[in-house]
Amino acid sequence: MKLKYKGKTKDVYELEDxxxxxxxxxxxxxxxxxxxxxxxxxxxxxxxxxxAGLRLTKFFFEILKEKGIPTHYINADIEQATMTVKPAEVFGKGLEVICRYRAVGSFLRRYGLYAKEGQPLDAFVEVTLKDDDRQDPPINEDALDMLGILSKEEYHVLKELTKQIGAVVKEELAKKGIDLYDIKFEFGRTGKDKQIVLIDEISGGNMRAYKDGNYIEPLELEKMFLA
Known part of the structure; x- marks a missing residue:
């Protein structure tokens, strides 16, 4: 294995295949x-x-696979805390796509003049650039296209996939009485046809979830959900 990237929450290795x-x-x-x-x-x-993050990720990626929603997932080894995935090219130097169902976090910090804490939002999709030096600035469809990060057509695919996947996660959590406030995704292009697919993970560390109005820590979420 060849180390390709050391990330904040996971490291990436290239396999011989x-x-x-x-x-x-x-x-x-x-x-x-x-x-x-x-x-x-x-x-x-x-x-x-x-x-814990991998258990949730495996659960959700396998549901998405059953539903025919494109991801980079191949398989996972919980004991080794590893996941095997197809190679994917990120947009620019990386984008984060957030689907928001409630006004909390950075949304509330930015729009608090108009938004109330916990106010319902209709699956609001927000794209930010992965740029630590600039505090991950939000960016819109026009700027993404003008800067050559992704086309307007790709943006619409990205937005629809975000809403579709967010709805799957929200529905599954709701079965356990858990309310999803927001969730963060990453996408990339894979294969010769540059298909847009979900990459990275779907775990407690990528979402804000509440039960009976109380915030659930990532580890607690995994225990509660997969119990």
Whole structure:
């Protein structure tokens, strides 16, 4: 295996067959020791977070596979905290796509003049650039096209996939009485036809979820959901 990239929450290795191996770590994003899925720094290390994130990720990726929704997922090894995936090319230097169902986090910080905390949102899709130095700035469809990051046609595919996948996750969580407030996805292009697919993970570290109005920590979410 050849190490290709050391990330905040996982490392990426290239396999001999051309596929990639993601090694999930126990580091999670946050600030001053407090978890925050929207943060661009590692805030703390939670023992077992890597495997917990992978368990949820495997669960959701296999549901998406059954539904015919395109992802880079091949298989996962929970004990080793690894996931084998198809190679995918990211947009520019990386985008994060957030689907918001409630006004919390950075949405509330930016739009608090108009939004109330916890206010329902209709699957609002927001794209940000992965750029730690500039605090992951939001970017819109026109700018993405003008800067050559992705075309307007690709943007619409990205937006529809985000809503579709977000709805699947929200529905599954609701079966356990869990309310999804927002979730963060990453996408890439794969294969000769440059198909847009979901990449990275779907875990507690990428979402804000609540039960009976109380926030659920990522590890607790995994326990509660897969119990």
């Amino acid at each position: 051309g596929n990639y191996l993601l090694q999930f770590k126990d580091d999670v994003t946050g600030v001053d020791g407090v978890f925050d899925p929207g943060a661009n720094t590692v805030g703390l290390t939670i023992e077992g977070a890597g495997r």
